[in-house]
Amino acid sequence: MSNVYWACAFVLVCITFYRFALPRLKRFDQTNVARIAQQARDTADANAHIRHALSVADEQVEEVQEIKVGDLTHFLFEAEVFSSREDAEEMRARRVGVVARRFYEELPSALMSRGEGGPRAPVSARERAGQRWKRTIH
Secondary structure, X not given: OHHHHHHHHHHHHHHHHHHHHHHHHHXXXXXXXXXXXXXXXXXXXXXXXXXHHHHHHHHHOOOOEEEEEOOEEEEEXXXXXXXXXXXXXXXXXXXXXXXHHHHHHHHHHHHHHHOOOOOOOXXXXXXHHHHHHHHOOO
């Protein structure tokens, strides 16, 4: 009788895996396939570095938050309250542009400081831009 219980438990574990874990694994695989395909397309695209810099900057900038005050809805971005989402998203887009632009402004000096065969700078231009993005003025 205990073998029947073990067989039932095994079948339930398989059903649970098929129902919950397998779709997550498929989504993970699809994401990886899309990322690899994008990397292959980026090798031929001259503007891929700009898209990559913007995506990294987009990760570094906080999202717009929605705040409900009674019946009114306000939007918060970097401790500034906006009455419409469009205004808040526009300010966020500007911030993303500033962070990405700062990366390109610091890139030549970071490459020059490293020199030919010299030691690597302790912090890269992208890392410095990520550390200083909070100090920029809108």
